[in-house]
Amino acid sequence: MAQSNKQETGDLFAGFRTAFKSFATDAIHIGQEPEQWSSMAVVPPISLSTTFKQHSPGNHAGFEYSRSGNPTRNCLEKAVAALDGAKHCLAFASGLAATVTITHMLKKGDGIVCMDDVYGGTNRYFQKVAAEFGLETTFADCTKPEVLKAALKPNTKLVWLETPTNPMMKVVDIKACSDLVHEHSKDIVVVVDNTFMSAYFQRPLALGADMCMYSATKYMNGHSDVVMGLVSVNRDDLNERLRFLQNAIGGVPSPFDCYLCNRGLKTLHLRMKQHFKNAMAAAKFLEADPRVERVIFPGLSSHPHYEVMKKQCTGCPGMITFYIKGKLEHATTFLSNLKMFAVAESLGGYESLAEHPAIMTHASVPENERAVLGISDTLIRLSVGLEDMADIIEDLDQALNAAHPKKN
Numbered sequence: 001m002a003q004s005n006k007q008e009t010g011d012l013f014a015g016f017r018t019a020f021k022s023f024a025t026d027a028i029h030i031g032q033e034p035e036q037w038s039s040m041a042v043v044p045p046i047s048l049s050t051t052f053k054q055h056s057p058g059n060h061a062g063f064e065y066s067r068s069g070n071p072t073r074n075c076l077e078k079a080v081a082a083l084d085g086a087k088h089c090l091a092f093a094s095g096l097a098a099t100v101t102i103t104h105m106l107k108k109g110d111g112i113v114c115m116d117d118v119y120g121g122t123n124r125y126f127q128k129v130a131a132e133f134g135l136e137t138t139f140a141d142c143t144k145p146e147v148l149k150a151a152l153k154p155n156t157k158l159v160w161l162e163t164p165t166n167p168m169m170k171v172v173d174i175k176a177c178s179d180l181v182h183e184h185s186k187d188i189v190v191v192v193d194n195t196f197m198s199a200y201f202q203r204p205l206a207l208g209a210d211m212c213m214y215s216a217t218k219y220m221n222g223h224s225d226v227v228m229g230l231v232s233v234n235r236d237d238l239n240e241r242l243r244f245l246q247n248a249i250g251g252v253p254s255p256f257d258c259y260l261c262n263r264g265l266k267t268l269h270l271r272m273k274q275h276f277k278n279a280m281a282a283a284k285f286l287e288a289d290p291r292v293e294r295v296i297f298p299g300l301s302s303h304p305h306y307e308v309m310k311k312q313c314t315g316c317p318g319m320i321t322f323y324i325k326g327k328l329e330h331a332t333t334f335l336s337n338l339k340m341f342a343v344a345e346s347l348g349g350y351e352s353l354a355e356h357p358a359i360m361t362h363a364s365v366p367e368n369e370r371a372v373l374g375i376s377d378t379l380i381r382l383s384v385g386l387e388d389m390a391d392i393i394e395d396l397d398q399a400l401n402a403a404h405p406k407k408n
Helices: 005-013 023-029 071-083 095-103 120-128 145-151 174-184 236-249 255-265 268-288 306-312 328-336 367-373 389-403
Strands: 088-092 111-115 136-140 156-162 189-193 211-215 229-233 292-296 319-324 353-355 379-383
Touching: 005 268, 023 071, 023 268, 071 088, 071 229, 071 255, 088 095, 088 236, 095 120, 095 211, 095 229, 095 236, 111 120, 120 136, 120 156, 136 145, 145 174, 156 174, 174 189, 229 236, 268 292, 268 319, 268 389, 319 328, 328 379, 328 389
Parallel strands: 111 136, 111 156, 156 189, 189 211
Antiparallel strands: 088 229, 211 229, 292 319, 319 379, 353 379
């Protein structure tokens, strides 16, 4: 039987959806069956071969060329499909490689509706690359159904959601948006970038989305040593189209990276629980601190979309955004004085990271758009890691002291 998150870790998970049944068991065993190897290896081997011997011309044993299919990649794709509650999963060389491949399903003149607050690389790709190929992108605040509905046009073929959003941590109601879009047209494909949540905390396909994609570089791998993308689907037609494009475009990951990501999945459930615990402690500390203007963390009841978060998720990741009081110099002083947190881009690894979105991850977003979204000079994004909780808070406290010295 499914076990409640509340039973597992106390009040932290109270009010959220029940944990997905047998998640840890599936992460450890699905796609890893020793019987698929003549050696009966318990850990899937890394298959580095680029090509595979055929019994006779055109008569192969399931693999021809490693871009088209690889045994190690297959193990990863089967495991992720199970964790997403999906029939199919495809692995790509990066999150953006997954985005590019999905977008290649469209043709010149087709339209995309994209969440307004979104990963900077996604924004850059849609505005500066996809536009050159004749694709029209409209950015809309999809937390407001009426805004999303107004953005849909006769040529809309793809709706790109991200929740929680990067970096403003907005939470989109996946079911409400998916139902609205599919009522408008069943031909529109709804994609959810699930990078911030991981498969452990959110299953977009079960909420009505057509595709669930990740930058697996983040929580899914979880060790900051792999760049990879993943896409999960239930529809056979979407899987067949993406399989063709995966092979035709060629943005596939290496077998070694697939092995590492596959290994990372085995501790995903343990990591995500601790990320949530540590982030909640850090968020509460920051929210109570007079040197902080505002904290945006969807696990806090102060978050405007807290109820949506609880309705569709089993918990919260380690991502926190906050405004430090003062000006740019206060934000940069805070970041420069962190000792345990590394000032670095990316997120979702076991180590704690901090960054300045306006200067770093979202510098490619036009300045006027950043202003509308709230990506100001005093905005700081944290990826809270797995260190000891007290050490995390101590580091934040001493960096805040450096930014706002106490007067004698």
